[in-house]
Amino acid sequence: MTEPIFDVQGLGYQNGGNRILEDMTLQVEKGANLTIAGPSGSGKSTFLRILATLLTPTQGVVKFAGKKQSTYPKPIYRQQVSYCFQQPTLFGETVRDNLKFPFEIRNQNFDESKALAALDSVELKAGMLDQPIIELSGGEKQRVALVRNLLFKPQVLLLDEISAGLDVDTKGVVHRLIQSYRENGVTVLSVTHDETEIAAADNLLTIRDGKLEVPAHE
């Protein structure tokens, strides 16, 4: 058995007096495709945010690739464990501003051809690069945000209900893109309420009242 990409031991999270997650223990294998389901407010997003280091657990330990999360410089870690928001906010004025950002934070020059290829991968036209973000539909915004996360291939993709509210065609585009990253070895953890996605899950994990209901098995 290979070393898990995530090793979660006794994870708990409390915010003020509210216990949001408690005693979660699981391992996620490298390249796994894990679907996380559960009622609203059960702690699914909190769990993903802890994996993304956007929140720090109040109990337990999370190891990434064999080392504690806290041992990694946060920017490096977050570039490898990429968290996608349910309702993303786009930056600046145009789509270009958004696709430049991943290059800027890596101190690299903007590679327009790479950005155009990435837009094409979610069926957005090249002309969209300089389109003002206020003119984009919800589905286009979500696709631009996803491209922004995927311009540099991460090791892990954390998807927080990113297909909620998308039309069937856009969902198809998003699923195909994620599938292509999975086939290239990217580990995917996705939170969803979508019955079709839950039914089609390779590996389902349910969180209820902050507790893990069914542990994941490869």
Next chain:
Amino acid sequence: MNNLIVSPTALAFAVVLVVIALGINLKEKIGLERDMVVGVIRAVIQLTVVGYVLTYIIKVNRIWLTGLMVLIIIFNAAMNANKRADGIPHAFWISLLAIATSTLITILLLVLAGAVRFTPSQIVPISGMIASNAMVAIGLAYRSMNTSFHDQRQGVLERLALGANLKQASAHIVQMAIRTGMAPTIDSAKTVGIVSLPGMMSGLIFAGVDPTKAIMYQIMVTFMLLAATSIGSVIACYLAYPRYYNSDMQLTDRNGSHQS
């Protein structure tokens, strides 16, 4: 200079103007009457005290006393800027450092250039002008940062999630705060002479100084305030923005938003 004497009777008549302002305020139910009365009383007491203090400082003309007066001005300015920080941790020390640096650098350059002499009659008023402008700029910058970190919380979180460091995640907010802080000084520089005839220039002309010489001084003051507000806002903003994050490079909840 004799034409500058304002008699106590003239000042008493000026109180009528305050009464008019109070009357309007009461009639229109603006609710500022308490602040106005406190403001007027404080202005009278503070200016009277400072008048006597300045007379003494100018008379004894000691470097240490002049320096002490400058430090008191900077300290008070920092206390006031801190009130605008609305809970930014260590805002007093940040403000003190920003205002002290901007004031002292500007004065040092002016003294080295020979534009002003290190005498209390020149250093104290100019320090007051610089520190007060830096204080206002820093206060505005703090407000802007507080508002932006609150309203643009999601955008900052997304930048962090993409792997930005704190500076990259906050750059747009810091730039906006510096712009906001400097806006009044820049607007004032743009309109000086065509909208306002600033206090220092007007005072010199009142006192009988040749207007062309008064203008030279005003140009110097305009440049000096631009430099001071710029240095002050930049130092304050760059020292303050990391205070919105914890040691795990996460946005803190201090703006009242909730992470879940």
